Amino acid sequence: MGHGVSCARTGDEHDYFRAAQVGDLEALEALLDADPSLARRATLYDRLSALHIAAANGRLEVLSMVLDHGVPPDVVNRHKQTPLMLAAMHGKTDCVLKLLQAGANILMFDSQHGRTCLHHASYFGHVGCLQAILTAARTTPVANSWGFARFVNVRDDHGATPLHLAARQGRPGCVQALLENGAIVSALTGSYGFPGSTSLHLAARSGSLDCTRKLLAWGADRLRRDSAGRIPYAVALKRNHEACAALLNPISRLLLVARASSDDADTEKSAAAAAAAAASSPQLVRRRSRRSHNLSDGGSSSFKGLSSAVAGSFSKIGRGSSRTMADSDGCGVDKPEHDP
Numbered sequence: 001m002g003h004g005v006s007c008a009r010t011g012d013e014h015d016y017f018r019a020a021q022v023g024d025l026e027a028l029e030a031l032l033d034a035d036p037s038l039a040r041r042a043t044l045y046d047r048l049s050a051l052h053i054a055a056a057n058g059r060l061e062v063l064s065m066v067l068d069h070g071v072p073p074d075v076v077n078r079h080k081q082t083p084l085m086l087a088a089m090h091g092k093t094d095c096v097l098k099l100l101q102a103g104a105n106i107l108m109f110d111s112q113h114g115r116t117c118l119h120h121a122s123y124f125g126h127v128g129c130l131q132a133i134l135t136a137a138r139t140t141p142v143a144n145s146w147g148f149a150r151f152v153n154v155r156d157d158h159g160a161t162p163l164h165l166a167a168r169q170g171r172p173g174c175v176q177a178l179l180e181n182g183a184i185v186s187a188l189t190g191s192y193g194f195p196g197s198t199s200l201h202l203a204a205r206s207g208s209l210d211c212t213r214k215l216l217a218w219g220a221d222r223l224r225r226d227s228a229g230r231i232p233y234a235v236a237l238k239r240n241h242e243a244c245a246a247l248l249n250p251i252s253r254l255l256l257v258a259r260a261s262s263d264d265a266d267t268e269k270s271a272a273a274a275a276a277a278a279a280s281s282p283q284l285v286r287r288r289s290r291r292s293h294n295l296s297d298g299g300s301s302s303f304k305g306l307s308s309a310v311a312g313s314f315s316k317i318g319r320g321s322s323r324t325m326a327d328s329d330g331c332g333v334d335k336p337e338h339d340p
Helices: 011-022 025-034 036-040 050-057 060-068 083-090 093-101 117-124 127-139 148-152 162-168 172-180 199-206 209-217 232-238 242-248 250-279 282-294 299-303 306-311
Strands: none
Touching: 011 025, 011 036, 011 050, 011 060, 025 036, 025 060, 050 060, 050 083, 050 093, 060 093, 083 093, 083 117, 083 127, 093 127, 117 127, 117 162, 117 172, 127 148, 127 172, 162 172, 162 199, 162 209, 172 209, 199 209, 199 232, 199 242, 209 242, 232 242
16 A cells, blocks of 8 residues: 655654554654644645554554544545545454544445445455444444445445455455345346356355355355356356366256255155055955955945055156256356456
8 A cells, every 4th residue: 555654745744654654652642742733634645644544554542643633534545545444454443443433434435446445344354344344334324324235235336245355355254244244145246357247256266165155055046147158167167266166066066956856756765665565465455355344335445546545656856857057158268357
């Protein structure tokens, strides 16, 4: 990121931003006492405030001191990124919590990719930051203005949700947290990764087995195609992620289903065969003969169709055995992707 310390316009500014970066509270306090306007200054090129620098470096005491000097928590840098976004990028959970407590807006979008703090926490894999932001989303005005579910599935400029980013970067902890909080597993991307990709396509692209397993456990469709007609299995194969491809192989899935159905059919056949054998035993036949001899002609009709009732149903066999999948499906040339 670069903190722009060398781009400060005066010696005092240089010392001020340096103190914020290293967490020198005494120097910071002395500089602010001498010139309170320093609190609202920013580096020349990146437009980083002391809040940005403190948040990115996890300097909680510096963050508190600068906030106490009246600096708004949502001040933005050159890329319209807030201190909360930088804290989420760098995994500084304490700073995230402090900024949220100070009223930081979780619905700010940066100008690089149109991403929120939730996107950044998901992309960089910081579960603690992500959970803190999600908790704030339930208790801040976002819940009323946007709705929590909409926030969890917010899209960036490329049509990527936080779940898409977490899956693409191989962040299983974030994938799990987002799914538990209502992320839509079947959502499609815009131009991110490859148009029309699901989170499962992106997990296949990254080769993350953990992300793939979690997405499948939450009902991700392994047969869903992207805009090029590729299923996640084909994406994993093209990227040479063999273990991930084996997990996503739809043929393997169909064989497992067929095996389970075959086992059920074998169990049913065994039970029916045992019943038929018992029905045809000599002792049972003799007992029935004696009983029918003592009954009236009308009563004997109750035994009609006994053999057909015992026959049972043998018609259930493995389903989906005729379903096939072409290995060459969707293995065309990749187009340029947007994986910022």
